[in-house]
Amino acid sequence: MNQSKKILSSLLFIFDKFWMLGLFILTFFSLILSGLLLGFGIEGSSATREIFFNVEPWPIYVLLSTLTGLLLFGILRHGSLWFIGKPVKDLKVNLPWRLNNAVKLGVMQDKIRRDTYASVMHWCITASIIVLTFVTAQVALEDDTPLHFLHGNYYLFFSFYGDLFGLIGVVGISMALYRRYFVNFHRIRWDERLEDHLILWGLFFVLVSGFFVESFRISITELDSYPSWARWSFVSFTLAVFVDLFNFSDKLLSNMHVFSWWSHVLLVFSWLTLIVFTKLDHFIFAPINAFLLRTDSPGRLSKIENIEEQEVFGVGQIQDFNWKQLFELDACVRCGRCTEVCPANIAGQPLSPMHLIQDLKAHFNETAPLVQEAGNNGKDVRAVAKRSMVGDVIKEEALWACRTCGACVQECPVMIEHVPTIVDMRRFLVMDKAKIPATAQAALENLEQRGHPWKGTTLERTTWMEGLGDVPIFDGSQEYLYWVGCSGSLVERNLPITKSVFGLLKAAGSSFGVLGQEETCNGDPARRLGNEYLYQILAEQLINTFKERNVQKVITNCPHCFNxxxxxxxxxxxxxxxxxxxxxxxxxxxSGKLKPVKSIDADVTYHDSCYLGRINNEYDAPREVLNSIPGLNIIEMDRNKSKGLCCGAGGGNMWQEEIGTRRVNHVRSEEAIDTGASELVSNCPFCIQMFEDGVPAVESEEEGRIKPFDIAEVLYRSIDSSSEEN
Amino acid sequence: MHFVVCAKQILDPDTPPSAFKIDEAKNEVIPAPGIAPVLSQFDGIAAEAALRIKEKIGDVKITVISLGKGSAQAAIKQVLAMGADEGLLLEDDAFENGDHYTTALVLSEAIKKLGDVDAVFCGRQAADWDMGQVGLGISQLLDIPCAIIGKNVDVSDNKMTVERVLLDGIETVEMALPAVVTVSNELGEPRYPKLQQIMQAAKKTVTKWNLDDLENLNKTDVGEAGRKLKLEKLFIPDNDSDVEFIEGENAQEKANNLVAKLREAKIL
Known part of the structure; x- marks a missing residue:
């Protein structure tokens, strides 16, 4: 039983990982094979058919040129609106990276794979559309050019894969219909529109009508005379056999063929027209957006150059975004994946990344033409918007609820970057409008005034050193600067973490020093809260200090400082x-410098902080540290690694009152408790503070309550020297 | 109209206790290294009160005055960034080490010299010495009315209306202008400045006046020489606290034991 389960799960794994690749190989293989067969012109049989039997081809060309014209016009007309936006700064060419993304994320649809059902469904549909377009193109070539190749074995093979991919398309569409109508699949219903139904049913009828056209043709021309050819079109053949049961007259069959052919052609072109008007445009925009994907880290927010000379700080109106941010709005397909993973949304707080993007898109569609017109006529572009974007279209509380955790960006199958867009609007609120939640304001004022965000702390930056003997001050002669950070030194709970890291650095025999009183905040909270000006002051100040002290290598136990x-x-x-x-x-x-020798017999669960995990892609090092501790066993939470849930503190929410039904740290604490582990291990002082607060709130029983620890605290217990030093 | 906001720069009240040191021989606080002085919080609130009125009635010039050394410019700039129009720093070695009286004296002379001042806004007290005397002193020396501990301030028809916080309620008083008001924290938080304003404030020059600019004052009237208050002793009190857990089988017994303890200590 277990064995078969294992085999099944490994099969599923292989399927999940490689099936798309397989499909691709199959597609390409069949195309190459068809080319070969074409080349050799194998004369295995004289099988062929009269193209456009019973009908005239010209309407197709009329419709095709109309559609192409419409598409081009639509894209040009709409596309010119993107460029009311600002230029994208630091746009690097880096073609290999871009092409790789366009193929991997755009064509291969890597991100869709994060939902297995959707990936099967979506790939069936995509593959079917691609192959059937290719099939149709061959028909056109055969009929309307001097090229003639649809005969013999290749014709039979062509009939086969045409039907096969038609069937694959029907399977994909049926999966989509099932999800939309027969199961309670919430995320695609959050913003359901008429077009969602039109697209699905449209494609369904396109495929089905295609089979009917084929089956009527087979009934008339092949079923009786060349049944062995007809069998290759296995779906239509089956259908034709069924149609044959009714013994329709030839005249009727012929009329039905004409009728179904026209229906098919009109359906195809109506459906393709939806590209211009609906989210179907994503099959143009998604690969382009993948191509345009940033070349630098997602942990980097844009720098406002010459900030003192700006007329507007941050993004207050639609044209303050850059054109890439505006382009992205058009790629959104309302799939809801972003909102499904958003910690604020999970906790019932007022932010839905999907709705934020959709609201911006609607505002863009309404406002951009006015801005463009005002710009062309030399009028004031800032006076044309009917609604104020920040505050009215996008509510302030939505912007403040963002944790900048990057979960939405990670999930988005069309590569939209929600976080920089949100922070740009925060910048406007804070710097231009001076509107900011009171508690966050207090943190910012404290940063300005005292160089750390912890208003009211009674600790000093050197308090943690008490009782540790000689703590070396960094003077440029040591290899590493150990950056303790404000949270590591000024928050009571985190002092044991700092002491453990210090102890481990010593135990590993490394050459390091600390800055002590000279540490000042590196500016991260200011930047995430939208005060770019304050961030730049703090950053430049600290970079100078680092350079004066000849700092080369930095070790920090805060992932935010790290980022x-x-x-x-x-x-x-x-x-x-x-x-x-x-x-x-x-x-x-x-390297053997640290030896975890003392056994810690405990089940622990590991929480990936967003800024070490998802944003800086470090999932393994912390797990390997834990795995090196004898006796220790990691139980993963359901949401882990790149799907990990934020602790709730990110994006300056450490210093804000949460609005909503729940608190994010309560939700995450529950998930940790559900593993049954005795310790909740993380790598970030903010996460630890959130869990110290969250666990007792959801687990009333003090006895046996899961305890939050930093990884350094756990490892330090397992190192031999710890007993001597404590 | 012309409003004056008096702003004092003080040692950071958020200095961690371990860093707060006193030179008992000199009766002086030793400024903690690396901890910058700040604008007294109540003065920020006084500025907020003045700015709210300016927003309401328009056509108001706000001058922020500080008595102190050059570093007090930071406090002035902060109020300028909030939206005040002009800054005035009263800086002279002779002004140093004064008390509430000499401070009120120098400020009132400066206000006299400005000439057309309609209202003076002070914090209810400076957050360092917590005397609450300077606002009253200014009004006395200028011979104009004063209302203290205001939670709401309004100016209209040449009158100032102040809602005062009392122990047992709110009192509303009306004064003819010019008048002095000292503002309390109940008014609300001082505003967060817009970046545009911060940068404008950075560009503004702060006027400086010294003793010679204030004709009515002599060196012996101000600073240490003019003090009316003698500081006897400055020290950090010993604050010992004991924690005792009340034992007992159940809640009722614990409560009984607690009451017994409280009676013993003559608290009940």
Missing amino acids: TFKNEYPQFDGKFEVLHHTQFLDESIK
């Missing part, structure tokens, strides 16, 4: 080698 140093400081010419402490610990264990 800022690693991904954002290079924008200000601050280039340092940055390690998160889990990476350093992993390296030290592998």
Whole structure:
């Protein structure tokens, strides 16, 4: 029983990982084979058919040129609106990266695979459309050019794969219909529109009518005279046999063929016309958006150059976005994946990334033509919008609820980047309008005034050093700067983490020092909260300090500091080698400098912080550190790694009152409790604070309650020297 | 109309206790290294009160005055960024080490010299010494009315209306202008400045006046020489606290034991 389960699950795994590739290979293989057969002109049989039997081909060309014209006009007309936006800064060419993304994310649909059902469904539909377009093109070539190849074995093979991919398309569409009508699949219903039904039923009838056209033709021309040819069109053949049961007269059959042919052609072109008016445009926009995907880290927010000379700070109106951000709006298909994984949405808070993008899109469609017109006529473009975008179209509380955790960006199958768009609007609120939630304002004022966000702390940056003996101050002679960070030094709960990291750095015999009183916030909370101006001041100040002290390598136990140093400081010419402490610990264990020897017999669950995991793609180092501890066993939560749920603190929400039915840290704490583990291990001081707060809120029983720890605290318990030093 | 906001720069009240040190021989606070002075929070609220009225009635010039050393410019700039129009720094070695009286004296002379001032806004008290005297002192020296601890301030028809916070309620008073008001935290948080305003404030020059600019004052009237208040002793009190867990079989017994303890300590 177990064995068969295992085989089944591994089969499913292979299917999940490689089936699309298989489908591709099949498609290409069949195309290549057909080419070969064509080339050799195998004369195995004289099978062929009269193309456009019974009908005239010309209407197709009229419709095709109309459609092409409409498409071109639509794209040009609409596309010119994207360029009311600002230029994209730092647009790197990097063609290999772009082509790779266009193929991997655009054509191969890598992101869709994150939902297996959808990936099967979507690939059936895509493959069917691609192959049937190819089939139709061959028919056109055969009929209307001097090329003639639809005969003999190739014709039979052509009949076969035409029917096969028609059937695959019907399977895909049926899966889609099933999901839309027969199961309670919530995310596609959050913003359901008429076009969603039209697209599905349209394609369904296109495919079905195609089979009927074919089957009527077979009934008339092949079923009696060449049944062995007809069998290759296996679906239509079956249908034809069925039609044959009714013994229709030839005249009737012929009329039915004409009728179905016309229906098919009109359906095809009506359906294709939907590209211009509906979300069906995603099959043009999605691969292009994949091609346009950023070349730098998703953890990097854009820098406002010459900030003091800007007329508007951040994005207050639609034309303040850059053209890529506007283009992205058009790629959205309302699939709801972003909203489904959004921590704010999961906790019932007022943010849905999908609705945010859709609301912006509607506002764009309404406002962009006015902006364009005003621009062309030399009028004030800032006076034309009927509604104010920030505050009216997009509610302020939605912008503040964002954790910048990147879950939406990670899931989006058309590569929309919601987070920079949200932060751009926050920038407008904070810097241009000075509108900001009171508690976040207090954190920002504290940053300005005191260089750290922890208003009211009674600790000093050196408090954690008490009792640790000689803590080396970084003077440029050591290899590493150990960056403690505001949270590591000024929040009581985190002092044991800092002490553990310090102990581990010592135990590993590494050469390091700390900045002590000279540490100041690196600006991350200011940047995420939208105060880019304050961020730039803090960042430039700290980069100077680093350079004066000749800092080359930095180790930090805060993933937010890690991300800022690693991904954002290079924008200000601050280039340092940055390690998160889990990476350093992993390296030290592998090189034998740290030996976890004491057994910790515990089941723990591991929480990926967003800024180490999803945004900086480090899932393995922390797990390997935990796995190196004897006796310790990791139980994963359902949402883990790139699907991990934010603790709730990100994006400056550490310093905000949450609005909504639940708190994100309560939701995540419950997920950790559900694993049955005794310890909740993470790698981020913010996560730890959120869980210290969240766990007791959802688990009333104090006895046996899951305890939040940083990975360094856990490892330090397992290191031999810890007993001597404590 | 012309409003004056008095703003004082003080040692950061959020200084961690471990970093707060006193030189008992000199009776002075030793500023903690690396901790910058801040604008007294109540003065920020006073500025907010003045700005709200300016927004309502328009045509108001707000001058922010600070008495202190050059670094006090930061406090002035902060109020300018919030929306005040002009800054005035009263800076002279002779002004140093004064008390509430000399501060009120120098400020009132400066206000006199400005000439056309209709209303003066002060914080209810400075958040360092917590005396709450300077606003009253200014009104006394200028011989104009004063209302203290206002939670709402309004100016119209040449009158200032102040809702005052009392222990047992709210009192509304009306004063003829010019008048002084000291503003309390019940008014609300000071506004967060817009970046545009921060940058405009950074570009503004702060006027500086010294002792010579205030003709009516002599060196002996101000600063240490003019003090009326003598500081006897400055020290950090010992704050010992004990924690005792009340034992008991059940809640009722614990409550009984607690009451017994409280009676013993003569608290009940």
